[in-house]
Amino acid sequence: MSSIPTSHEQIMTIERHILQEQEGYPDATGMLTSLLYDIALAGKFIASNTTRAGLSEILGSTDEYNVQGEQVMKLDRLADQAIYRLNDHAGRLAVLASEEHEDILPIPDKYPTGKYVLLYDPIDGSANIDYNVSIGTIFSIYQRKTQTDRGGIEDCLQPGRDLIAAGYLLYSVSTMLVYSTGAGVHGFTLDPSIGEFLLSHHNIRIPEPANYFSVNHGYTKYWSQGIRHFTEYLEGLTDEGRPLSDRYIGSLVGDFHRNLLAGGIFYYPADSRDPEKPSGKLRLLYEAAPLAFICSQAGGYASNGYMDILDIQPDTLHQRTPLFIGSRDLVEKAEQYIRIEG
Numbered sequence: 001m002s003s004i005p006t007s008h009e010q011i012m013t014i015e016r017h018i019l020q021e022q023e024g025y026p027d028a029t030g031m032l033t034s035l036l037y038d039i040a041l042a043g044k045f046i047a048s049n050t051t052r053a054g055l056s057e058i059l060g061s062t063d064e065y066n067v068q069g070e071q072v073m074k075l076d077r078l079a080d081q082a083i084y085r086l087n088d089h090a091g092r093l094a095v096l097a098s099e100e101h102e103d104i105l106p107i108p109d110k111y112p113t114g115k116y117v118l119l120y121d122p123i124d125g126s127a128n129i130d131y132n133v134s135i136g137t138i139f140s141i142y143q144r145k146t147q148t149d150r151g152g153i154e155d156c157l158q159p160g161r162d163l164i165a166a167g168y169l170l171y172s173v174s175t176m177l178v179y180s181t182g183a184g185v186h187g188f189t190l191d192p193s194i195g196e197f198l199l200s201h202h203n204i205r206i207p208e209p210a211n212y213f214s215v216n217h218g219y220t221k222y223w224s225q226g227i228r229h230f231t232e233y234l235e236g237l238t239d240e241g242r243p244l245s246d247r248y249i250g251s252l253v254g255d256f257h258r259n260l261l262a263g264g265i266f267y268y269p270a271d272s273r274d275p276e277k278p279s280g281k282l283r284l285l286y287e288a289a290p291l292a293f294i295c296s297q298a299g300g301y302a303s304n305g306y307m308d309i310l311d312i313q314p315d316t317l318h319q320r321t322p323l324f325i326g327s328r329d330l331v332e333k334a335e336q337y338i339r340i341e342g
């Protein structure tokens with residue numbers, strides 16, 4: 001799976017990789033390349049804080065609450081500002097949107113705008129920060145739709161099918177950046193000794209058969225019959241199927257990454273806990289759509305239980321969706337159970 005470069009010829013930095021990818025697009029302007037490069041730079045900055053988290057004042061929460069009603073952690077704010085500041089002035093973006101902010105984040109008037117749109121979840125798995133459990137950053141890049149100077153909400157409300165690029169950073173045993181521009185999924189590992197992301201996982205494909213399933217069993221009593229029976233299928237408690245191993249970190253990026261490399265399914269179904277949240281917890285634009293893009297590029301599939309996540313037309317910035325993502329055969333099995341039993 002990962003190939004340790006033995007000579008300088010094999011050292012593939014993310015810049016070189018993105019530039020090589022760009023060769024496939026003769027009209028490319030280099031704008032996407034530098035945007036991806038600055039997201040990698042933001043990742044290095046965030047990683048330099050996560051790796052020293054216990055030693056610096058970065059653990060713990062601020063006294064603020066975000067649009068999701070969640071307490072804003074100090075690292076959430078640091079990551080949110082780092083990504084915004086690295087991208088608000090370079091003339092590549094029409095507009096940004098962050099999971100931490102109610103409204104879109106316009107480009108300051110003093111700076112030029114560009115043709116791309118960046119949506120991001122600065123820290124996914126914030127509840128795990130203080131317990132030193134894997135966390136991540138998720139990003140999505142679209143082409144702007146509006147022709148006006150400053151971009152707007154309609155530039156952000158695009159279906160996953162229209163993504164130009166997407167990816168995530170994983171701050172864990174090592175720091176990784178996994179991305180796709182629609183030509184396969186590639187993983188880079190940060191080498192702290194040189195401060196560079198180097199290619200470690202080329203052209204990732206979800207292996208078969210699957211090995212893992214990831215769900216918060218603590219909500220079983222709020223699940224529909226279809227979801228309960230699907231879970232029993234994964235546990236090998238039905239006539240068909242074999243027991244898979246159960247793993248749940250509570251950070252979508254961490255659970256998704258494991259299942260991407262080892263085969264498996266992560267699901268966060270809608271449940272009856274909160275009538276205010278009939279569609280579950282996860283955010284379509286900041287979490288589900290970008291990972292669905294990566295997953296489909298790696299041969300997998302992502303669904304809301306009824307349709308492909310990539311085909312869902314967003315209505316609001318913070319809309320939520322049930323999510324079933326990973327090995328195609330398992331996600332289709334989930335759709336089957338839901339179709340039959342609800």
Ligand code: AFP
Pocket residue numbers: 070123124125126127128216250251252253281282
């Ligand atoms: P936080 O960023 O608030 O920790 O939420 C993380 C998350 O969005 C996703 O990363 C996890 O898979 C999921 O929520 C965990 O939710 P539960 O704690 O309800 O299982």
